[in-house]
Amino acid sequence: MASALDLFLKSRAEPATRVNAGTQAFRDGRLFIADPLDMAETPITVATPSGVFPVFVYQRMWARYPSIPKKLTNAILAVEFSAQPPVRWEQVKAETDATGFGVLEFSAEFGSMSIMDGATRARLLAKFDQVKSAYDDFLSAYMEKDGQTVEVFDVPLGDGFNFIACNSGWSNGTYEAFLGRDASGEPVILAVDFGIMDEYVA
Numbered sequence: 001m002a003s004a005l006d007l008f009l010k011s012r013a014e015p016a017t018r019v020n021a022g023t024q025a026f027r028d029g030r031l032f033i034a035d036p037l038d039m040a041e042t043p044i045t046v047a048t049p050s051g052v053f054p055v056f057v058y059q060r061m062w063a064r065y066p067s068i069p070k071k072l073t074n075a076i077l078a079v080e081f082s083a084q085p086p087v088r089w090e091q092v093k094a095e096t097d098a099t100g101f102g103v104l105e106f107s108a109e110f111g112s113m114s115i116m117d118g119a120t121r122a123r124l125l126a127k128f129d130q131v132k133s134a135y136d137d138f139l140s141a142y143m144e145k146d147g148q149t150v151e152v153f154d155v156p157l158g159d160g161f162n163f164i165a166c167n168s169g170w171s172n173g174t175y176e177a178f179l180g181r182d183a184s185g186e187p188v189i190l191a192v193d194f195g196i197m198d199e200y201v202a
Contacts, residue, residue, distance in 0.1 A: 086180025
C-alpha cells in the first residue's frame with residue numbers, strides 16, 4: 001500500500017496550474033497549518049526560515065465522483081522558502097497536543113487551509129477576540145465574492161500582517177503536509193496535499 005509521502009510525490013508530479021497567491025511574512029519559524037476558522041493549537045515540529053516568501057496553490061481539473069463534471073480544484077498549498085529544488089521530502093507533524101500525540105494530519109474543519117507563523121496566528125486570534133461572533137463574517141468578506149466561493153484568498157490583518165489561505169480540495173477533512181529540503185538539508189518548501197487523486201478515492 002502506498003504511503004502518504006508516495007501519494008504526495010505522485011500528486012506533485014502530475015500536471016497542474018501553478019497559481020501565485022502572493023507573499024506572506026513568516027517571522028518566527030514556528031509554523032501552524034490549519035483552517036483559519038478553526039485555529040491549530042500546536043505548531044509543526046520542524047523549524048523553517050524566517051522572511052517574506054511566496055505562497056503558491058497548485059490546481060488541476062478534478063471531480064470527487066465520476067458522475068459529476070470536473071472543475072479546477074486546489075491540489076496543493078505551498079510556501080516556497082527558496083528557489084532551490086527539493087531533493088528529499090519528509091512528512092511533518094504538529095507538536096504533541098493535549099492527547100499526548102503528535103498530529104500527522106492537519107484539519108480543514110470548515111473547508112479551507114492556511115499556513116502561518118506564530119506571530120500571525122496571535123494577530124488573528126486577537127482579531128477574533130475583537131470581533132467575537134462577527135469573526136466568520138470578517139473572514140467571509142475574503143472567502144466569498146458575489147455569493148461565490150473564492151478559491152484562493154489573502155486576508156490582511158493590519159500593520160504588515162496577512163495570511164493566504166485556500167479552499168481545500170476535498171473540502172472539510174484532514175490533510176498531510178510535507179517538507180522539501182535541498183542538497184544541504186535546508187528547508188525549501190512546505191506543502192499541504194489535498195489528496196485529489198484517484199488513489200485517494202479508492
